[in-house]
Structure formats: C-alpha cells, structure tokens
Amino acid sequence: MAQRSSLFIRIVEGKNLPAKDITGSSDPYCIVRIDNEAIIRTATVWKTLFPFWGEEYEVHLPPTFHCVSFYVMDEDALSRDDVIGKVHLTQSLLAEHPKGFSGWMNLTEIDPDEEVQGEIHLQMETVASGHGKKLRCTVFDARGLARKDRNGASDPFVRVRYNGKTQETSVIKKSCYPRWNEMFEFDLEESTAEKLCVVEVWDWDLVSRNDFLGKVVFNVHGLESVQREEGWFLLHPDKSKPRADTGNLGSLHLQVQLRDETVLPSSYYQPLTQLLCREVKAGTKEERVHLITLMDETTTAECRQEVAVNLVKLFLGQGLAKEFLDLLFKLELDKTCEPNTLFRSNSLASKSMESFLKVAGMQYLHQVLGPTISRVFEEKRYIELDPSKVENKDVGCSSLHRIQSESDVIQQSAQLLRSYLTDLLASILKSVKACPAIIRATFRLLFKRVGESFPEEKDQNVKFVAVTSFLCLRFFSPAIMSPKLFHLREKHADARTSRALLLLAKAVQNVGNLDAGISRAKETWMAPLQATIQQGAAQMKQFILQLIDIEEKEELDQQKALSRQTQVVKEGPLFVHKPKSKGPLLSSTCKKLYFSLTSEALTFAKTPNAKKSSFISLANILAAEKVEEKSFGSSHVMQIIYASEEGQVDTVYLQCKCVNELNQWLSALRKVCVNNSGMLCSYHPGVFRGEKWSCCHQKNKTDVGCDKTRHGVTLKEWNDPLDPDLEAQLIFRHLVGVRETMREKYKELAPVENSEKVCSSESKEPENTDGPIRLFQILQDLEEAHAKERSRTSDLAIQNRNCLVELPT
Template identity: 70%
Template sequence: MWTMNNSLQEYLPCQCLSSPPAALHTPLCPAMARRSSLYIRIVEGKNLPAKDITGSSDPYCIVKINDETIIRTATVWKTLSPFWGEEYKVHLPPNFHTLSFYVMDEDALSRDDVIGKVCLTRSILAEHPKGYNGWMNLIEIDPDEEVQGEIHLKIEIVSTEASQKVRCAVFEARDLARKDRNGASDPFVRVQYNGKVHESSVVKKSCYPRWNEAFEFDLDESFIEKLTIEVWDWDLVSRNDFLGKVVINLNGLQTDLQLEGWFRLSPGKSKANVDEGNLGSLQLHVRLRDETVLPSNYYQPLVQLLCQELKKSHQEKSGHLIALIDETTSAECRQEIATNLIKLFLGQGMAKEFLDVLFRLELDKTNEPNTLFRSNSLASKSMESFLKVAGTQYLHIVVGPTINRIFEEKKYVELDPSKVEIKEAGCSGLHRIQTESEIILQSAQFLQSYLTDLLIAIAKSVKLCPATIRATFRQLFKRVGERFPENKHTNVKFIAVTSFLCLRFFSPAIMSPKLFHLREKHADARTSRTLLLLAKAIQNVGNMDAPASRAKESWMAPLQPTIQQGVSQLKEFIEKLIDIEEKEELDLQKALNLQTLTVKEGQLMIYRTKCKGYLLASSFKKLFVSLTADALSFAKTPYSKKSSFIPLSRIRALEKVEEKSFGNSNVMQIIYTDETDNLEALYLQCKCVNELNQWLSALRKVCVNNNDMLCSYHPGVFKGEKWSCCHQKEKGVAGCDKTRHEVTLQDWNDLLDPDLEAQLIFRHLFGMRESLKEKHLELTKQNVDNPPLSTDPERKNSITQLFEILQDLEATQNSFLADSPSISDSEKKCLLAL
C-alpha cells in the first residue's frame, strides 16, 4: 500500500473497529510501553469581560484533550480576575493532538456563556520540555475551528479504456461535533474535485453516521492534486454548520493507486481574531512528558543499587548516594524527584528507611533547632509527598467533618480589627449595628468551636493513622531527640513532628480543601477567610504556641486559651502516635492493607441492561457503589448487604455515554461479560464531569491488566431496536467509536507503578550525572571532615556502578526506539532528546 502520511498512520491501528467486539489493543512494542502524561496547573485569569448584568462574571474552566472534556474547575463567583490554583496530572495516549482550555461563565437560568479559549497543540508543548508557563490571551470561539472527530475514507484511481477516474468511498465518521440542541448533528459529506461537487445523503441525529457511498470524478489531464472531503451538519431553517474537512493529496496515488484509513477532520479557514487581547487572559503551567518504559528487569540493577545503598545508609551515619542526590537536586525539580523516590521505596517497603536517612542528613546540617525542616529541602519535600501518598484517607477522616461544618454554617468570622465589617444584627424591625468588639467576640467563639472539634478529632485518630506514618514519626522524634538532647530543646522533637503533620499537611488542606479533594468546589470569600483563620490557629498549635507566633499576629489573642490547651493535647497525641512497636507496626500495616482494598466508593444512579425490553431513563436506581481491587459491588446503603457485584476480570470497556442517550452528559458505561460470556452493559450516572472522570479513571486503573479489552464500543444506547449513536440495528454489532483505556487522571491514592517511577528516577539521575560527578569529587576530597568517603572502596564502587547502570539504560532505550517501526522519526528524536 502507498506510504501513509502522519495523519493516517496515527489512526490506522483503529481499523480493528471492523473486527469482532473482543478485539485486543495492540501495544506499540511487546517489550516496552510509551506513556504520555500532562501536568496541568490552571493558575488564574485576569481582565475577563463581564457577562452578567451585575457587571461581573462567574468564571470556571473546562479542559478538553482531543475535544473530550476531562476537567472542570470550580466556579469562582462574581469576579473578572478569578484565581483557581488547581493542579491535575492526566495520563493519555501518545498520539493526542490538542489541549484546549475554555473559560466559561456559569449561569443558573440559561446556558453557560463561553468567554474565550486557549489552545495548545502537541507540537507546541513538545517545544517546551520544561513546560509551558505563562499568560496566554483568550481568543474568540470560531465555529469553523470547533471541529472534532474522524472519517473513514477510501481513495483510489480507477483506470478504464477511455479515461482515469478518482473514486472516493465515504464509509463512516465518528465523534463528530454536536451542533444541534438534541445533542447530535445531521451530518452529510460534500466531496469536491476540479470544480465538481458531490454530496452524500443526510444521516439524522447522529455523531457516528454511516454512509457507505462512493463518488467518482474524471481525473484531470493536468492532474489537479487536491481532493477535498467536507462534513457538514444539515439544518432545515438556518445555514448548515461546518463539521470539518480532509484534504487528500492525490500525487501519492500515482504509484499505489489506493489509500484507505481513518482521517482526523481539520478546521476550515479561520477568521482573524479581532477580540484577541480583549477577552482577558489565562495563566497556565502545562508540561508534556513522554516516557519509554522498559520491562521491569531492565530497572532491577538501578532499584537494587538504591536499595542496597539505603540499607547501608540506614545502618551507618549517612548515605553517600542519597547524600549526593540530596546535594545535587535543584529546587526546580525537588518536589518531583521526592515524589518519585517515595513511591519507589514505598513499593520496596523501605519508605521509612529512606526518610530516616534524609532526616539524619538534614539534622547534620542544622545547628539552630528553630530552623529545622523549615526549608524546602529534599527531606521536607519527601515527607510532604509521603504524607499525601500514604495519608490522604487519614486526612479526610480527621479534617473532613470540621471542613464540612464550616462550609455548611457559612458564619462570618473575623478577628483582625482592620478587616472587620460592621453589619446589622437582629430580626426584621429591630435591626441594630453590631460593634467591632461584639463581632470579634462572636468570631472567637465560632473559631474556638471549630478548633476544639478539630483537636478532638486529631486526639482520637491515633489508631486511624497508617502504621507506616506512625513508625516514620517515631523515627523522626527519636532522631531529633538524639540531635538536640538538652532540656531547653524539649519541644523541638514535638515541633519536628507537628511541622509536617500540622504545618505541611493539615493546614494546607484546611486552607484549600478543594485541592485536597475534601470539597468539590472552592470556598466563597467568607468561608475562605474562616478556613484561613482556622489554619493559622492550627499552625500556632503546631508551633507549640511559640512567642514569635503570638507576636506576629497579636489579634489572634482571643484564641490563646484554646491554643494553649491544644498544645498539651497535641503533645499527648504525639506521644501516643509514636508509641508503636515493630510487631504492632507490622500487624497494623496488614490491617491497613485490608482496609485500603477499597479503591473508590459513593452513591451513584445505576441502570443495568436486560436482554429483553427497552431502555428507559426512569429505570435508574440510586445505589451505593464500592470498587475494590477485585470487584465492583452494589448495595442500597453503605451498611447494607451487597445486592450484586461484577468481578473486575469480566470488564471489557469503560467509556462515556452520549448526552442525548439519557438527557444527561455525565453518564458512563461498564461493558462486561456475564456468566455465559455474553456482553452486557451497566450505566452509572454521576453528578458532574469531575466525578465521572474520577470513576472512569479509578476503574480503568484497576482493570489495566485485563485480557480481551474491547478496542471499540457504542457511545450511545440500544433503544427502539437500534443503536442511538450509529443507528445500526444489530445489538451485537461492533462498536462505532474507539475505546480510550489510556486516559486517566492521576491521584495521590493511585496504585504504585514501580517501572514508571524507576524510569523517572533514571531520567532524573541521567540528566544530572555531571553534577553528581562533580559533587562526588568534592565530597571525596573532604578527608578530614568525612574520611570514609575517600577511603571506602565500596562507596567509590557504588558511584561507578551507578554511572554504568545509567549508561546501560540509556543505550537500551536508544536501541528500543531505533528498532521500533511504530514510532515516526520526529517522535524518536523527541524521545531521545528528553
């Protein structure tokens, strides 16, 4: 066949849609995997236009990847300069092409208004390996650019005795843009060549039309190269809407005479963006990362070396390799490498030992106890990551109830006299103005109540805290006590624990509950101020009511009695928290492992298909759904007996459902096999797009190793004796759209991926190998201060061994990439350059 262009090559694997429903995905290479991920931080917007009659807007952002909505931020009410500060990491297929940010204005009574958009292509992101970071102007939405989907075509040159003809067969299209109110379109195809035009029939109410029509044109003697295929949405009253086009260069057909495949639809001619710069701007930080992950055995030498060094370091005074990594890791990537190392050592059961080595390295460099763990060192960043990875569920149990109470009560709370707003009090007809002192007194009572609730929750949470966290704090407490044994430093070992638990874990979650998944939406201004004051109070407790904290914000004095009581409560809590023996640690860890088998749970609306009868929206039932590592189960309430379950091994696809199928855009489907191996579908209705994508992500992750996953599915439902998406009349016919198993949202409680973490650590160490060499030579010369570094041949050998392992891994990756037939030359260059 004719050598395919990039557009066709990208989509050719999807031709398995014509295969039986159980067709398998074909990996890029049986021995390796390519994994792409996007780090996205939506920071803030500014100078947005007013969309409401009040002269303001209620903005939020929607993020689309390949035209599919993946993320929706919280709405920031009544502002033209919203701050979101939301971070996401998305795993996705390497062949994604566009990332779009739409800024919307939320309306309660009508459809939300589109303010503008920012679009980043894959090629733009690839040009910024350290990430794109900055302000981008919003541009106006051009309907001719809002295209999506693909079309299946076959182009051939047919020779007859009299002449040559160009034949264009138009089979079907998928995932077309929805232009009509019913959530679909009425698409038809217009084929143009040499001034002549042919049009297909119109397929009503479908974004997955099937035409199976062919059109012929006489081949021009001068051989005009361009054949244009356009897809349009037919409208009876208004003008037809453009859905996208494909332009075929016929020059390549002179040799092979035939071309067939799926082609991505391209936009039409875009008009000049006259409003660019007038619609405001969006501050973003986006980083694309492509990784070639090798089989596990290739990373074993690196993992074994790091673990061996860690074991030596844990038994001795310090670790040379860990010390080198600590000294040479820049502030720019410290958080990332800290998270990778924590996850790697968690998978090896050595996270506590790793943190202990970092604690000792930090303590050796600290002479003033008041500055201990106050910097953003590798030790501090690693401990932060450890608490998030291992303690998110614990955080939700402890902090969640108080946060929810604050959101529900919406009390006005202010202690700072310079910020107090005088307001009216009393019932209608008896209004009077509250004095400043009355407001502060009332605010102090509210805050005391919230702080007391939180401290009680912390005090009762000893047994709820994961055993690995308790053991790590025990080790930290011990090391700090050994470093500062004087009586005047008695509080230092307590503050070392609270500096992480209160200042870097509880307090940030209280200030920004949305970012820690404690709430679905950001707090309004009043609630946000209450949360900030509570976070300050818990910080003061964590600082053991240090005089410096009191002097800094003297207006916090009304809370002083509660803070002082909290200090003694927190000390007692820490003493109980670290009172854990090795045997108890192991027993608690086993119990913890049993508890954390629940990956996700919650109330959802469920519909289960039956072999007979029609699909009715009213058939949805509210059930409590629980996802474990083995099965998806259903019950009436969280405490009632499970009514049914689906083993994860039987799941074949997890995908979204078209909005028009149920009149709701937040429905997903689970396609699974029953006891007789027949395919059945289960539909889950979620509250919002974020909940939908969270459930999809969780299910896709636990089913990642399932066999016989489908590569096609129906995004509609079988209703009225046909599929609502493609109008096919056989229930068991192959799906009309490709599945998207690769797209998932990363979360702190994700299952560990040791190979990926090892790859990321390798890439980091390889990139800083020169700095490692220089620092190693510098430390080796310090004979007086640290003789073992220059005299111990094993330590020298470990450094040499590390560099050899890094070189071997680099050579192996280059070899895999060079031999892979499925990667284009440009992609190889990009991957090799990383």
C-alpha cells in the same frame, strides 16, 4: 516496552474577563477538553473578573492525542452557561516546550467553523480506466462528530470537491456516528493545475444554513505516488478567516507540560532500584559520599518536589519508605546546628516527608479534617479577628436592625473559632489508631533522631516540633486553607468561608508551634484564641507520645491486616438508568444506589451502611466509557460493559452528578482493569433501543462498536496503585539530566582515588563500588537499552502510529 504520555495541567488564574452578568461580574470556571472530550471542570469562582483557581491535574493518555483546549465559562443558574473564550494548545506546540509551557495566554472567541471534532474513515486511490486515470474516494463512516442540533446530534453528509466538481453523500439523520459506504470518482487530467482534493463533512439543516463539521485535504500528486491511502483521518477546522488576537476577552494563566515516557521492562530498572535500596539500607555508617546526599545537592528547587514524590513511591513499592525517610532525617540533622531551622527549608528531606504524608495519609487526613471542614462550609459564618479587617454588619430584623460593633464581631468570631478548633483538636487527639502504621513508625524514627541530635534540656521541645512541623504545618494546615486541592470539597470556598478557614489554619499552625508566645508576638489579634491554643499545644504533646508509641510487631500486624483487607478504590452514590435488558442490578427497584469499587469487584447497596451485594467482578469488565447525552436526555452517564457469569455480554448505565465525578469513576474503573484480557477496542456510545443503536443506527445489537474505546485515558489520583517501573524511569530521566552536575559535585566531595575512577573509561564497576560511581555506569547502561529498544521497535512504531495522518497538503 510501553509508551506512556502524561499531561500535567495547572490552571492558575484569569484576569480582565468580560462581565457576563447584569451585576457587572461573572462566575467563571474552566472546562479542559482533550481532543474535544471534556476531561476536567474546575470549581466556579463566584462574582469576579479576576478568578483564582490554582487547581492541578495530571492526565495519562495515549501518545496519539492531538490537542488540549481550555474553555472559560460563566455559570448561570437559569440559562445555558455562557462561553467567555478559549485557549487552544496543540500537541506539536507542547512538544516544542519539553520543560513545559507556563504563562499568560489571551482568550480567543469561539468560531463555529473551528469547533470541529471527530474522525472520518476514507479510502483515497488513483485507478486506471479505459478513459485515463481516475481519482476514487470511498467514504465509509465517521465518528465523534460535533453535535450541532438541539436533539444532541447532527444530520451529517459528506461533500467531496476536486477540480471544480463536487459530489455529495446522502444525509444520515440524527447521528454523530454515521455510516455511508459510498464511492465517488473524478477524472484525473494531466493538464489540470488542481492538485488538492477536499473532503468536507457538513450538518444538514432544513431551514438555516448547513453547519460545517470539519474537512480533510489531500495532495493528489502525493497520492499518485502511493496509489492508495486508507484510514481514519482527523477532521480539521476551516481557518480561512484569520483573526487578530486582541486580548479583549481576558487572559488565562496556565502551566502545561507534556511528557512522553518510554518505560522499559522491569529487568532493565533492577540495577538502579537495587542500588538505591542498597544505599538506603547502608545508611550513613560508611565513610563515603552518600548517593542520596549527592541527589539532594544537585536537585534544583523547581524539580525537588517531583523527585521527592518519585523516590517516596519507589521506596514505598520496595517496602523501604520508612528507612529512606530515616536516612534523610539523619543527613539533614548532620548539617543542622540550629534547632529553630530544622526542616524549615524545602530540602529533599522536607519535600519527601511532605510527599510521603500525602501519598500514605490522605485517607487519614479526610477522616480527621472532614467533619470540621464540612461544618465550616455549611455554616458560612462571618469570622474575623483582625480589627483592621472587620466589616460593619447589620443584625436583627428590618425594623429593629442595629450595626454590630467591632468588639461584638471579634467576640463572636473568637467563640466560633474556639468551637471549630476544639472540634478539630478532639478529632486529632482520638485519631491515633486511625493513623496508618507506616506513618506512625516514621514519626517515631523522626522523634528519636531529633532527640539524639538535640539532647539538652533546653531543646526538649524540638523533637515534638519536628513532628508537628510536618503533621500540622505541612499537612493539616494546607488542607484546611485549600480543601478543594486536597479533595476534601468539590468546590472552592467563597470569600467568607475562605477567611474562616485561613484563621482556623493559623490556629492549627500555632498549636503545631507548641509555643503560644511566638504567635502572640507575630499577630497580637490572635490573643482571644491563646487559651485554646495553649491547651491544644499541651494536648498535642500527649498525642505525639501516643502516636509514636508503636512497636515493630504492632506495625507489622497492622500492615498485614491492611494487606488482607479489600482496598476500596472509589465509592459514592450513582443513579441507575434501565433500558430494556437483564441483569442483577438492572432489575433493582431503586434508581439511586451506593456503589463501591474495590480491588476485587464493583458492588452496590441501597445505602452506604447497608449490606453490599456483589455485582460485577473486575475480571469480567470489558470496557468503561461515556454515553451520548441524547441517549437518556441526561449528562454525565457512563456505561460498564461486562461479561456475566453465563458468558453473556451486558451493559449497565450509571449517571454521575458532574463531569469530574464521571471522569473519576471512569479513570478508577480503567485503572483496576488495566490487566484484564479481552478488553474491547470499540463500543457503542449510544444505547440499543427501538431495535437499533441510537448512535450509529445499526440494527444488529452485537454489531462492532462505532467508536474506539479510551482505556488509556485516566486521571492521576493520590490513591493510585504504585507503578515501580514508571517511578524508576522518572528517576532515571531526572538523574540523566543532572548527571554532569553530580559528577562535578562528586569530584569535590569524594576521595582522590574515587574521583579518578569517575574520569576513567572503565566499562564496568563491581557491585560493591562506591554508590555514585556505580550509578554513572547504570545510567549509561539504561541509555544504551533505551537506544536499542527504540531501534528495535521503530518499524513497529511507524506501523502503529496514529493512522489519522494526512497526506502532505
């Protein structure tokens, strides 16, 4: 049984932000920190106090995390970025909102005494002595302390206060991972009213006042009952200065949901998975209430997208994605009489097909759209066809400038858009072989089903539009309008580029509609593109005929060839840092190399097209972690700790260009090594230089690491490997939530004898029982299995629970 936590985050927008630039505006972006570690950075939205980001992320992390913070920053080219404010959400607050937190939250100012982080290793105990009882505090070490000095570290010491007396440790210079191993004792007097012992960590400063790094407060009365408490304790801020939430720093619109999933062993989910597969294979041949129909009828709009993704991934893992979608097509067609409304709603069929394209076709999308999107971003041309939105522009040199007329702007814009659209259509038309075989086969089934349902001559276009409604309207066009959200670009488009992309997306939608008359009637100002759109529509029909012209043998051959290929998980250029060490990569003369992470190894080459050299086998990787900024004087450096072929432990240090790229690489490395044996539990966030570790100053190179590894922290990506047990658990959880609604719906639709079975108390149903009835029994069995597993492992869970639990204060 595995406990998995995930944090869904959507950073929507901000409003009423303060101006940080002399222009009276700001260039805001957000940094998301989980337990004070930067995990996500949004793109910057330039010159606005009302930014819109609309970025979504999902972070997988251990259930023991404490908080998530959102920092709104103002980007500056010449100086350090300004902090505008932050929103802080604790795990307990998120746990109080199981359906997720959504809404506007006021930004609060940054108080240095609240910006604490890290943990301290303590032993607190009460001991008997010849002069009565004593309170003994042993201060071992600390990790992950806040960096308060310009050198990227702190000079920490510990102050222990009890009953009016104070004792202090020595100061450890230039370290956020100090080790003290010092012990203090205080007399425990029965008559004293003082029952709190405060352990504070401070950063020592020679000139200015010392900086507060955090504290832990112990209830001595509670300690006397247990006699000894040892462990790592989370440092807490000093909240002695309450501050009113005035909202004068603006607000942030967030959607955040924490989910804790208990995933049972695979055998527990087999009945559910087998039932769903049986229903899909049976299709609509049997005269009964179909389980998939029942799920569609009872799934609300707010969770339909998520359910669709889970089902698509489950059936992809079972090799039945095409059959599942074909079943949805038939069920949707059975209840559709008007071809103009086919797949236009957000039904389970539409959402599932949309999700299927994103999961199975993202690489294809990048290949088709990438060159044209890059061209639009690089050229940054002003494009506008709508006369009501045309802005007058000065053209020419300063001495001969003239105002460009509205007709000139529209004519020039039409010419550019025709060029972009022509390039994009050419890329689409030659992409038949690049399109994954499973997508082509699914479109073939869709084309066939729609043709069978609307066989009349007047409806011959419908089967083509059914394909383009997904391919163009729900896949290509959204990616063109928001390339950042589809990972086509790292940054949001500026206002000019965004408008150009929107007009291009409209043109692609019109091509996908296959009817130039419709677009002319809606937006007459698109007329300059009609000839290109009409030509594109004719070409699109020919493309669809080629796309669906795939035989089952060709589909199987392509899938087999794909399975034999080494899957590329992530690739890109990285800079190599070379401390004094040995190893095949570290001896290279090139600082910048092109890395490729496959399902077998991490390889590198001098250029993307050069012959790749094998570097590290995935089975030999022991950890992938971040490196302290002070180690190389550079941000965004990661380390990969691995065992060489000779069995020696070595480390390579690679620098990424930004925090997002750093976390994406770390996430990818951790995912492909998830099943490695011998993964490290601790590591050194610094480097071994000058005969000692730069982080904790230990002089033994093979000394145990001073920080804990974070194997469980990963980012969800579109190319993540399928996890059938997790998908089955998510489907189970959804079905339990709508079980009673499904019962009522089934009673409406099912024959009388089956309705009576739903109400009966029979404990078991035969395998050939009607799908919904069998489902209700499976859900009950899974609930009982969850309860038994929780009961069996409760004691172990208590022992393994985060040891950073304070005694009652």
